[in-house]
Amino acid sequence: MPKVTFIIDGETQTVEFEHGEVPYSHHGKPESFLDVAKHFHIPLEHACGGSCACTTCHVIIKEGEQNLSGMEDDEADRLDTAWGLTARSRLGCQAVIKGDVVCELPMYTRNYVQEGGGIQLGKSDRKERKTQEATP
Numbered sequence: 001m002p003k004v005t006f007i008i009d010g011e012t013q014t015v016e017f018e019h020g021e022v023p024y025s026h027h028g029k030p031e032s033f034l035d036v037a038k039h040f041h042i043p044l045e046h047a048c049g050g051s052c053a054c055t056t057c058h059v060i061i062k063e064g065e066q067n068l069s070g071m072e073d074d075e076a077d078r079l080d081t082a083w084g085l086t087a088r089s090r091l092g093c094q095a096v097i098k099g100d101v102v103c104e105l106p107m108y109t110r111n112y113v114q115e116g117g118g119i120q121l122g123k124s125d126r127k128e129r130k131t132q133e134a135t136p
């Protein structure tokens with residue numbers, strides 16, 4: 001049962017899932033970070049529904065890189081446009097989890113503005129949303 005740890009704004013959330021019980025949400029490839037995150041309400045963001053057309057689902061692998069599917073050309077091409085790209089970056093909707101892994105969500109994500117054709121770079125509002133959700 002793969003254990004997936006997400007580091008978000010300095011805090012960790014760990015979930016476990018059973019192979020074969022996914023896809024959970026049809027967001028990204030089955031058993032990808034995005035698919036698993038959506039099921040467990042982890043705030044991994046996406047702007048294209050997991051079709052490798054944005055970089056909003058960018059994650060940085062901290063441990064367990066060997067437990068992920070290999071990177072295909074379309075993911076590599078798309079990742080080239082990600083804010084804060086690292087040698088251990090992956091797209092959360094494309095990287096399929098095969099074993100224990102630890103990833104960090106970058107502080108910023110790059111959202112594509114569909115109508116204007118431009119690119120909007122914004123600080124994640126994950127923490128603010130979490131605070132709002134916690135407020136009665």
Ligand code: FES
Pocket residue numbers: 034045046047048049050051052053054055056057058078091092093094
């Ligand atoms: S959700 Fe758009 S590329 Fe992953």
